[in-house]
Amino acid sequence: MGGSRRLRDRRDRLWSENPHCYICGRITILPSQLVKDYKISNPAKLMKFIPDEVKKRIATIDHEVNRFDPRRQVQEGRPRTYLACKECNDNRGNKDYNRLPIEERQERASHEEE
Numbered sequence: 001m002g003g004s005r006r007l008r009d010r011r012d013r014l015w016s017e018n019p020h021c022y023i024c025g026r027i028t029i030l031p032s033q034l035v036k037d038y039k040i041s042n043p044a045k046l047m048k049f050i051p052d053e054v055k056k057r058i059a060t061i062d063h064e065v066n067r068f069d070p071r072r073q074v075q076e077g078r079p080r081t082y083l084a085c086k087e088c089n090d091n092r093g094n095k096d097y098n099r100l101p102i103e104e105r106q107e108r109a110s111h112e113e114e
């Protein structure tokens with residue numbers, strides 16, 4: 001399921017304060033909860049096993065200023081983060097990405113292949 005340890009801790013803390021997605025408002029699910037429910041500890045296996053409906057609701061961390069926004073780099077201190085379901089986080093990421101100029105997208109794609 002990836003992500004740094006720090007981000008996971010932060011996500012778990014946000015979830016314990018308020019488990020709702022800040023974009024669509026539905027209750028999100030922590031991967032650790034799925035591990036308990038499905039009794040599968042291997043994340044790759046778990047992701048194959050759980051239905052898409054459940055996958056969409058997995059709790060993820062979202063940044064107020066998205067990762068393609070140049071303002072993010074000049075922000076002081078830590079960016080503010082929110083809890084979002086996987087579906088909203090994915091949608092937002094794609095939308096942000098599609099707004100980028102084509103040269104910028106090609107540039108990023110070439111880095112991802114390295």
Ligand SMILES: [Zn+2]
Nearest residue numbers: 021024085088
């Ligand atoms: Zn959502």
